[in-house]
Amino acid sequence: MVIQHEPDTGPGLVGERLREAGLDLRVHHPWRGEELPADLSGWAGLLVLGGAPNCEDDAAAPWLPRVRRLIREAVGARLPVLGICLGGQILAHALGGRVVRRPQGPEVGAVPLRRLPAADADPVLGAVPEGALAAQWHWDQAETLPLGAVPLLTGDDCPYQAFRIGPRAWGVQFHPEVLSGAIADWADSDGPAVRAVGGDPDGAVASVREAEPGLRAVWGAMAEAWGTVVREAAEAEGIRVPVVAPGARERP
Structure with missing residues (x-):
């Protein structure tokens, strides 16, 4: 199950690598009125993507309470979870962590x-x-992680860049799914706000464009590794994982 929060925040590179590995992605779009499943019965994994809302802004994103319930259910059932940016923040918040606005800007x-x-x-x-x-x-960003969470990656300007909760739930603050095209789109829409607080959206686009080969290699491999966890966990739990041919079209 893939939960997408906005039109321009799809699974990108992560989805591409998971499909190439033969996993069947079912992308849900609650932002355009689609109802999210009531529970995770029969699902092999949960991928929660990024987006602009704050993880507690249920007024702007009224589907967030359902997402939090699904995340708690997944973690309790040891179903593999990957939360990206907003998805990672929801994972942290849903299990007792604290997410705050960055005082130093984006x-x-x-x-x-x-x-x-x-x-x-x-x-x-x-x-x-x-x-x-x-x-x-x-x-x-996450200011504190839930009790028992394991920090895995950090950075100079953000302490919790990646963490694990339990054996099969991961949250990342960065965007392993995006490349320079998506960053350029976000710079077009969010650039004025970034500039207003002293940021450099044009420099951000240039840096991601220059880093793109490495981004593809490192985070594509990470996506494949998570896909392996999904498949192995499903086999251990007796869940049938739908398999699609590599290169098959993503479900809309």
Whole structure:
């Protein structure tokens, strides 16, 4: 199950690599009135994407309470979860962490990450190299993680760039799914607000464009690793994973 919050925040590179691995993505679009499933019966994994709303802004995004319930259900059932940017913030918040507006303004562009000790044995982020660049575009971030969460990656300007909760739930603050085209679109729409607080949206686009080959390699591999967790967990739980031919069209 993939939850997309806005028109221009689809699964991108992550979805591409998961489909190439043969997984069947069912993308849900609650922002245009689609009802989210009531529970996770029969699902093999949950991918929650990014978006502009704050993770507590149920007025702007009235589907967020359902997303929080699905995340709690998934973590309780040890169903694989990957939360990206807003999705990672919802994961942290839903399980007792705290998400705040960044007082220093948004973090945008290609930013180097640092490995933390727990990353060494992590099945999804263990192969991410020290100093790997990641595409960023976020105004909010986790200030505290839920009890028992394991920090995996950090950065100079954002302490919790990746974390794991339990054995099969991951949240990342950055955008492993996007490349320079998406960042350019966000710079067009959000650039004036970024400039107003001293940011450089044009520089962000340029940095992501320059880093794109490495972004494809590192975060494509991360997506594949999460897909492996999905398949192995489904086999262990006796869930049938729908398989599609590589290159098959993503469900709309």
